[in-house]
Amino acid sequence: MRMGKGQSILEYALLLCVVLAALLIMQVYIKRTYQGRIKADAESVGGQYSPDHTISLSETNTTSTSTTYTGGDFVTDNGSKVSIPDGMTVTKTTSRTTATKREGVDSFATE
Numbered sequence: 063m064r065m066g067k068g069q070s071i072l073e074y075a076l077l078l079c080v081v082l083a084a085l086l087i088m089q090v091y092i093k094r095t096y097q098g099r100i101k102a103d104a105e106s107v108g109g110q111y112s113p114d115h116t117i118s119l120s121e122t123n124t125t126s127t128s129t130t131y132t133g134g135d136f137v138t139d140n141g142s143k144v145s146i147p148d149g150m151t152v153t154k155t156t157s158r159t160t161a162t163k164r165e166g167v168d169s170f171a172t173e
Contacts, residue, residue, distance in 0.1 A: 121162040
């Protein structure tokens with residue numbers, strides 16, 4: 063009797079392993095099916111954006127002016143006269159940056 067009981071437990075364990083292996087293998091197919099449904103739903107919404115069909119223009123302009131004055135009198139841009147003591151240095155820097163970016167789509171992607 064003992065021999066039959068041990069064999070029966072071994073058969074149940076083997077059956078359980080086969081069922082678990084089958085479920086693990088089927089997991090891949092179930093995941094693919096689910097992802098396929100999501101993709102089909104997304105495609106049914108309409109045309110999708112494609113980076114290959116995007117026109118882009120990016121433009122950056124930088125202008126920088128620097129003037130250094132050391133001692134003495136000088137006239138500013140607005141015409142006023144300024145006196146700088148001897149031995150002192152004044153630096154005037156003007157900077158301007160302009161950035162422009164335009165994008166457009168010439169067509170939608172088709173498969």
